Amino acid sequence: MYPIAKGNFDFRSRPYLDTASYGLPPHSTVAAVAEALEACPLGSARWSKDWDPAGDRCRPLAAQLLGAAPDEIALIPAVSVGVGVALSMLSPGDEVLISEHEFTSMLFPLLVAEKRFDIKVRTVPFDELAAQVRSSTALV
Known part of the structure; x- marks a missing residue:
């Protein structure tokens, strides 16, 4: 383990493998969130x-x-906002390539955009994403 990780994270002598979620926050992040949460109910938050x-x-x-x-x-404040920004740059006929186990925060807006804006959403196994990119692929 890198020394910087050992000093900044609270692993409690256990492996942490759930990196697909929020990830394990460093001590500085925990302190900043605690400070923000303390200010919120007091009405003193200055976002x-x-x-x-x-x-x-x-x-x-x-x-x-x-x-x-x-x-x-x-x-960008949230994944859904970022997805909207990215999708707004696509043109009719553009293809978006996604894995078969895509997060719903990405999948649902894509499926709506596919119907509304005439883009093509193509689903492939994750291991094949790079190999499946075509000239019509605008976003992976």
């Missing part, structure tokens, strides 16, 4: 003043991690 600057500080770090420019990093 835009406290949270927006944190996002602005994270944007260049995420860009560096992903090999992108900071202005290419979008901070």
Whole structure:
């Protein structure tokens, strides 16, 4: 285990394998959430003043991690919002390739978009995603 992980996470001597959900939060995240939750019922939460600057500080770090420019990093409040943004950029006839066990937060908006906007949603086994990309595939 990396030393940084050992000091920032509370594994309690157990393996943690549920990374498809929220993931195991580092101590700094637990402290920040506790602080936000404490302010919420008191009416003293200052979401835009406290949270927006944190996002602005994270944007260049995420860009560096992903090999992108900071202005290419979008901070989206939820998966469903991000899916809507991505789907709004598709054109009729575009194909979206998904795995057979796609998360519902992605699957349901895709199925609606398939009917409303004449896109094609094609489902394949996860292990075949890369091999199944075609010239008509606009999104995986």
